[in-house]
Amino acid sequence: MAETSPSFTVTMNDGKSAKPEQPVPEPASKQLTWTSGKQTIKYTATAEMLPLHTDDGTLIGHMFALSYVSDAADKSDRPVTFCWNGGPGGSSAMVNIGGLGPRRVPINTIKQLPCPTKPEDNPYSLLPTTDLVYLDAMGTGYSKVAEGYDPKKVWGVDGDADAFMRGIAQWLTTHERWNTPLYLYGESYGTMRNSVLMRVLGERGIALTGVIEQSTILDYAPTLAGNDLYYMGMLPVYAATANYFGKAGAGVDQFAWFDRAWKFVDEKYGRALIASDSITPEEERELAGEMSELIGLPAELIQKKHLRIELDTFRKTIMADEGLFTGRYDTRFTEPAYMDVQGDNEFFAGEDPSGDAIMTPDQSAWMKLVQETGFKGSPINLLLSMKVNEEWNWTHQAPGTMGSPVCPNTAYDMGTALRRNPFCRVLFFGGIHDAATPFWNVKHSISKMFLPESITSRIEYKVHENGHMAYEDLPTLEKMAPELAAFYEKRHEA
CATH class of the missing domain: 3.40.50.1820 (Alpha/Beta hydrolase fold, catalytic domain)
Structure with missing residues (x-):
């Protein structure tokens, strides 16, 4: 059966509401x-x-x-x-x-x-x-x-x-x-x-x-807690950011590094996340090493997180040696890490330097x-x-x-x-x-x-x-x- 919707009429004059309306500004x-x-x-x-x-x-x-x-x-x-x-x-x-x-x-x-x-x-x-x-x-x-x-x-x-x-x-x-x-x-x-x-x-x-x-x-x-599509989508962004700050892919163009991470997601990373605890510690360690090379975080941290890196973990870690955390809207922006960036993917203690700017x-x-x-x-x-x-x-x-x-x-x-x-x-x-x-x-x-x-x-x-x-x-x-x-x-x- 074809999908249908009722017809509508556009009116040029205001209708009536249950309570008096506030004055509407003139055009x-x-x-x-x-x-x-x-x-x-x-x-x-x-x-x-x-x-x-x-x-x-x-x-x-x-x-x-x-x-x-x-x-x-x-x-x-x-x-x-x-x-x-x-x-x-x-x-x-x-x-x-x-x-x-x-x-x-x-x-x-x-x-x-x-x-x-x-x-x-x-x-x-x-x-x-x-x-x-x-x-x-x-x-x-x-x-x-x-x-x-x-x-x-x-x-x-x-x-x-x-x-x-x-x-x-x-x-x-x-x-x-x-x-x-x-x-x-x-x-x-x-x-x-x-x-x-x-x-x-x-x-x-x-x-x-x-x-x-x-x-x-x-x-x-992908925004739901524990959804592996979230981590798969984030990894190329992490890689491009690490490359921008000189933490990974030295001498490689940002887009080329982004593409390399994208290929890693498609060919290896996604399969590993789906396998979850079925992969061996050795396989997980090897993948953590590859991820470390791509996104600039320690392999030990990546393996501890079972290859799943939250955005806030990345933001507060990638520039920690310089006392900075990065943006969410634009990961190239930084602010001093005066307090721990914690919690969830959108609203957190450290806010967003790119939004502030x-x-x-x-x-x-x-x-x-x-x-x-x-x-x-x-x-x-x-x-x-x-x-x-x-x-x-x-x-x-x-x-x-x-x-x-x-x-x-x-x-x-x-x-x-x-x-x-x-x-x-x-x-x-x-x-x-x-x-x-x-x-x-x-x-x-x-x-x-x-x-x-x-x-x-x-x-x-x-x-x-x-x-x-x-x-x-x-x-x-x-x-x-x-x-x-x-x-x-x-x-x-x-």
């Missing part, structure tokens, strides 16, 4: 000019609150959108790209002011920027190629859930995708852009959102031309950028809402499955969407220093679906020398810009 626009070299583009920046309604007209809330639209008269073939970060609980600020918007904070790559920063025209912006729309997830940034509407309905894998579908439809209606090439650009959890949205949008009659996945996670199973400069620059449009929003606008993050509903109804597993795998949503839409393409970007979303796990999530060549020919992979926030690395951004432009041009191919 605000400003005409601006982007310049890079001899190229100039006049565009309009618009900040607005998009009303979201259920199919029966109930007000869900208002989703904040900041769009950059070229003032060119002919928009018949000009794409619109909807962009967001992840979290879950993250607003869209960082992939905007820190990423591929028309203005950005200066890039300092592996060093922290002082505040305040002055936004500048971004020579690597996507604006020459596409109009850009940045949407904040409900409950993040300026987006607000309506009084009387249960936020748990939109704080979850499926409810979040449904809300973004409605936000996209509302923007297309408000700005009269339904008949235009449509793209999605997501980072981190935003890539999981993209995967579900690809299917959901198609089921609602909204066809996508392309999807860009940056620092991707499709399957959350990026988030505060981006926050202040973002607020300035929004203010310049004339938008009158709340003075409190956090890049990441931990309330949303902690209350997230991880259950997901994947296509063709019964029930809703609490550990989502959205790769099958993507596979289903690509099967239904033979004109949609996907571009994956990954970084060899990204310990938040290791690229090995991305390739594994796609490869284990055994997709036919008619689909895999529309999937591209690009790996660069960066961490999680690829756009914060200037050499990477210089490579990404032409790769993105080429990806958009492929919409003209048969």
Whole structure:
């Protein structure tokens, strides 16, 4: 039986909620000019609150959108790209002011920027190629859930995708852009959102031309305690990091060392982890020696851990001789190890030097950028809402499955969407220093679906020398810009 979804109606006026709504800020626009070299583009920046309604007209809330639209008269073939970060609980600020918007904070790559920063025209912006729309997830940034509407309905894998579908439809209606090439650009959890949205949008009659996945996670199973896919994905990142700091692979290119570790995972490491206590102490000792050569940690420690090295163990050990620990978002960043880094893979005593270096400069620059449009929003606008993050509903109804597993795998949503839409393409970007979303796990999530060549020919992979926030690395951004432009041009191919 074919999968179906109920039709929906986009309304231009707010519905009624059970309690009085707080005043909704009025839309605000400003005409601006982007310049890079001899190229100039006049565009309009618009900040607005998009009303979201259920199919029966109930007000869900208002989703904040900041769009950059070229003032060119002919928009018949000009794409619109909807962009967001992840979290879950993250607003869209960082992939905007820190990423591929028309203005950005200066890039300092592996060093922290002082505040305040002055936004500048971004020579690597996507604006020459596409109009850009940045949407904040409900409950993040300026987006607000309506009084009387249960936020748990939109704080979850499926409810979040449904809300973004409605936000996209509302923007297309408000700005009269339904008949235009449509793209999605997501980072981190935003890539999981993209995967579900690809299917959901198609089921609602909204066809996508392309999807860009940056620092991707499709399957959350590797994040579960004791899952060997976690260790397999991390090992190439450990190797690249050890090589960067001169702890392994002296004289060998970082990418070559990363590839060597990847091959070790595929040919030996994965099999050893699956064998677990079936391997002999001698076999374990030999493998620990090979791992030590690759990732720069003592073989004795690796064998003691039975070949399973947690991220925090690596981070606090690889640079311990210099009194430093490394980042998670970008393992090239370091901070003094003033206290033990302990516990789990995300939140720990020592925090993350790469996050410390990026988030505060981006926050202040973002607020300035929004203010310049004339938008009158709340003075409190956090890049990441931990309330949303902690209350997230991880259950997901994947296509063709019964029930809703609490550990989502959205790769099958993507596979289903690509099967239904033979004109949609996907571009994956990954970084060899990204310990938040290791690229090995991305390739594994796609490869284990055994997709036919008619689909895999529309999937591209690009790996660069960066961490999680690829756009914060200037050499990477210089490579990404032409790769993105080429990806958009492929919409003209048969």
